[in-house]
Amino acid sequence: MRILIWLLIGYIGYRIVRGCLNAGEKPSALKTEAEGETFQDPVCGVYVSPEDATVGKLEGEKLYFCSVHCLEKYQERLNNK
Numbered sequence: 001m002r003i004l005i006w007l008l009i010g011y012i013g014y015r016i017v018r019g020c021l022n023a024g025e026k027p028s029a030l031k032t033e034a035e036g037e038t039f040q041d042p043v044c045g046v047y048v049s050p051e052d053a054t055v056g057k058l059e060g061e062k063l064y065f066c067s068v069h070c071l072e073k074y075q076e077r078l079n080n081k
């Protein structure tokens, strides 16, 4: 029973936090879009925002990837060259 109560509390807390985040996020998300602050994943070509991206520093250059998987792929390619 205790676990259920904690789950419920956690779920409610999560909803409240999500609600607050969504309320605060919308303007900044629009701003980000307007500023064009997205980076293209050099491996799969997907556009990612810096907050969601996996950042890789390769040869002093900052690169943004959609996932660690793509970052690893990119590193493999560099190593194979």
Ligand SMILES: [Zn+2]
Pocket: 041, 043, 044, 045, 046, 065, 066, 067, 070
């Ligand atoms: Zn990717």
